[in-house]
Amino acid sequence: MTDTQTAAPTADPKLHEDGSLERLTIDTIRTLSMDAVQKANSGHPGTPMALAPVGYTIWSQFLRYDPAHADWPNRDRFVLSVGHASMLLYSLIHLAGIEEIGADGEKSGKEAVSLEDIRQFRQLSSKTPGHPEYRHTTGVETTTGPLGAGCSNSVGMAIAERWLAARYNKDGFTLFDHDVYTLCGDGDMMEGVASEAASLAGHLKLSNLCWLYDSNHISIEGGTDLAFDEDVGLRFEAYGWNVIHIDDANDTKALAAAIETFKATSDKPTFIVVHSVIGYGSPKAGTEKAHGEPLGEENVRLTKQAYGWPEDKSFYVPEGVAAHFHDAIADRGAKLRDEWVKLTDTYRTEYPDLSAELDLMLKDELPEGWDADIPVFEADAKGIASRESGGKVLNAIAAKVPWLIGGSADLAPSTKTDIKGKPSFEPGNYGGQNFHFGVREHGMGGVVNGMTLSHLRSYGSTFLVFSDYMRAPIRLSAIMEIGAIWVFTHDSIGVGEDGPTHQPIEHLATLRAIPGLDTIRPGDANEVAAAYKAVMQDASTPAALILSRQALPTLDRTKYASADGVAKGGYVLADCDGTPDVILIATGSELSLVVDAHEKLIADGVKSRVVSLPSWHRYELQDQAYKDSVLPRSVKARVAVEMAGEIGWAKYVGLDGATITMSTFGASAPLAKLADKFGFTVDNVVKVAREVMETK
């Protein structure tokens, strides 16, 4: 029997009508979801209705979670990868009585999601946006909606638990042993990112990870048999997961037994295929009409009738339901957390160093002297590739910040992101600091986000051109405001012989375009050091470090300005006396090129200035006075030089300036030939500079 050929799950709600608090709670979740979508006249009712028994069973019987302390580090994680089913999560959070934690990390004294919040579903500034948003609503572990994202995040969370346990647990001190539950759907299963993450999770034998796959045979265009009739369970066996089938999502006993099996499994992750009926109990049940639109008032009434529910009551929580659900969770969770707090108190005495380290990590802070060993690079005309200097700086920091961990999508020898002398994170060595994500960029992105959400300072690296594969998780790191670090090397046509498929052109612009992402392209080794320093100090801003394949001269900082200016995003690197005739602006590998052009211009009596602009994001955060001091409005003769597409540079050069940038894809050839072909030469920079001076 494949996943798509199974006995139909129960379609008749009456079969389950036993008047129990369990049933009442499940139907409360269902009706709150229907009502909220109906009132908003927008949303997805069908999946919350189908999965209410699943959410109920996990939370009431298994989830180790203290509603009064949603930030307890050893809580089990519940990830709603089917983010469109947000009302399921909001209903669970509401009924569990989770207490809100404010932006300051302190309890606000409010409910995380009140009944009024549910009434305000999908309204401006409500706690209940269309898809669950991390930071915005307490109890939401990660922002989901883009399919596959939650799945891949959950692998990162499970990895984080393994790592925390390996590093901090000691005999008699099991500080970390939490599980990660993920609800996923057909859409997740079709997305490649979830395949990548599942393959990695199987390889890593993450037995603390349980995915519950809602197999409802319905997609937006119709039955899943239109496009998706593979045997998903068999696929997960191939990945090395333990696979369990549940014939009916309403069978809470079978669900509980499956989760018991998960908890008893110690050598692989668990995949539970749950057959369900979308829009369960409604006239639209089992059809795509129940997916992404309100049921309609009459159908809501008929559905409530089918549930044996008061037909005319909206947002109705029967007496005893909230207490029943809250108590089931809190009795278990509060006790476990209390024990944990006591344990950590003793741990503080027995393992003061580890305890202090853990405290810092959980507060997203850095230890004293964390940056003491970051190298200062001597001036050197031959120089060093920024991927190389990046590796040195990363290693210097990781030696002091052991929770700075990450890896590459099978390119570490090229991206230089290995933490030297440290073991790999593998089954049997979950304390390892080097991660092998495999050739799975998108999965890596989701996993790094998941690790970061558990307070690890995590990084993922690949070639810049392959950032295309992982745009979605990069964007989500920016939406969530988490300090994931994306290390992208081989940042231009400097890639050379590998040719246009491997030479990024548009990628700098596409990363700069993501709101809140700090895209930094340092121009020499000392700018690399300054970039890492700046990035590490901000744990709520994700950063993309853009590094070169080829060697970059290390500039003489006794002659030019300090690289500390990187923290401001842009700074005057080299200057003239008085108001400049022309300003040369560059980033990354083109910085030394414009410095050489600048020296030539200065020697020729031209008043030239060089502005290094490694981070537009940081530069735009500066006040106008600073920006005017770097790029005075009166100086309109400006030339920007970057081995990348032109888009965005007009903001800094204006209508009167010029750019030396790439207007086409690159080509396969040694870099020197390409630099000639595309105009990245000192002579050309000087020529264009003189042209813009004449025009102005």
Next chain:
Amino acid sequence: MTDTQTAAPTADPKLHEDGSLERLTIDTIRTLSMDAVQKANSGHPGTPMALAPVGYTIWSQFLRYDPAHADWPNRDRFVLSVGHASMLLYSLIHLAGIEEIGADGEKSGKEAVSLEDIRQFRQLSSKTPGHPEYRHTTGVETTTGPLGAGCSNSVGMAIAERWLAARYNKDGFTLFDHDVYTLCGDGDMMEGVASEAASLAGHLKLSNLCWLYDSNHISIEGGTDLAFDEDVGLRFEAYGWNVIHIDDANDTKALAAAIETFKATSDKPTFIVVHSVIGYGSPKAGTEKAHGEPLGEENVRLTKQAYGWPEDKSFYVPEGVAAHFHDAIADRGAKLRDEWVKLTDTYRTEYPDLSAELDLMLKDELPEGWDADIPVFEADAKGIASRESGGKVLNAIAAKVPWLIGGSADLAPSTKTDIKGKPSFEPGNYGGQNFHFGVREHGMGGVVNGMTLSHLRSYGSTFLVFSDYMRAPIRLSAIMEIGAIWVFTHDSIGVGEDGPTHQPIEHLATLRAIPGLDTIRPGDANEVAAAYKAVMQDASTPAALILSRQALPTLDRTKYASADGVAKGGYVLADCDGTPDVILIATGSELSLVVDAHEKLIADGVKSRVVSLPSWHRYELQDQAYKDSVLPRSVKARVAVEMAGEIGWAKYVGLDGATITMSTFGASAPLAKLADKFGFTVDNVVKVAREVMETK
């Protein structure tokens, strides 16, 4: 036995040294590859050395290909998804004696790849760039390098064959029956895009598709057991493929038997797991050192010694080898093509309409009157969403251009891309015009590219925000200069309640940044019609059509300029007398907003102009005189209004203009609330316009 637990393939080349032409040809491929990489001092020798027997066997014994006519429409396709192993393909093309077809579609009289071209491997303007480039080198069926791309393209090619066969084959006229062979590696297998494409291919039962998976147990970071130990064969069984294992890539008899099995299989695609030794025969064999760098001169010598090859000869093709290989292919292929040409001549008489249609399609031309039924939309203040008008226009064209086919990543009811009344492309109905790609955006992108490479005019659609998932194939469509059509709806915060995860902000900029991609965001229904018209007439430029979820007023074209201006990318839509005081620039849903603001300004005596700028790509192709007529340099008071990020707009508004754009992510709320919150109101546009007029 899983794929990663097998008897080691033969490591000793002597075992195969039989002096046969087969062996000589295989070793010629190997040594050419080694020599080219060594001379270039850059490249990937190991995989060509490992897979030479596989390439040899497919080409010499099976590939239906006429080296003298590389553009024969019914040729078998050979896709090198492991694009880094480009020297394998160049060696095969060279030894097969494929004749070059020039940019004009005519034979140039040259070899597609000469021995001199191989000596110029990875050099500027050579025929042998680092990764194989479609259009650039005859015999290259698709541009590969980004892993997984070739795999997904090959699914599209197999789909195209099924569709062509269903539409054009008649009793006694089997015009189309070609197969598609794809060489893929561990990297492909780890990439989610290949998983998506494989799942779709299994669902579609594409029995004309054969993937040969090079399982060499080596990745860049080391053994695949670092990150990848799933049972790949079992996974493909789960997808519904026929899976065959070959223990040794050198066993050409076993390879041939497996391919015979593929050819005899009529109900599913075939997956052949080929166990190989990377860098076969070299001192670096079986290690990651053989992957991505030259072997070194001494190792090249030792390897040749191991092969029993003249040690000191470089680029050596023993006598008889080229003839043997060429004849094996040409004897079969030329005969088949000759028969095909005769068959199509008769077909032309018996089925003149279908024949004429096919001829047009293969020439990438459009039938007479193809645009005759494109609707003209009457002025309408309420209007129509551009996804809706897009659906109408698409249907009007598809009725005349039946090979305009495509579909959606499970969002057709929302993207409105169904061809109405036409069946779905499904097993049993391969003539269907509506494609259900499933929730697999990345896979869809690769498949649409593959279909387009077979001359179908194909489209793929999803929400704009999910274009993030498919950046790599969009980029490849631009690199290859093929007319894939990407339809992206729900194009802004106009998405409303679904919130920030579903509201594109940076996506317009990121698409505009791709060189050669025509990103068009039409402002009303008639601009949608004009956009489709423009796109259809250019089969060598991929286009991204950016369409709204919400209704857009249909502008009164008797009052304002014709939408024909869309073909130029930008045009003056509404004007004043004389030189404008201010220019309002907008695209898409903001066009009617600035028209309303314009009317208010005009009524207040301000000389205002509205410029509609739906395609920056097309606008930049216009001459300076035209551009100056639309945006006169003297008018510096300019306001650009777009519900998207600001990046790029400075090029049109300069340092003195202003933008009303998005500087943050969106929010979950009804659109009207969001428009207020983010300043997309007539009053705000008027206010900002007055501000920029004052500053100037």
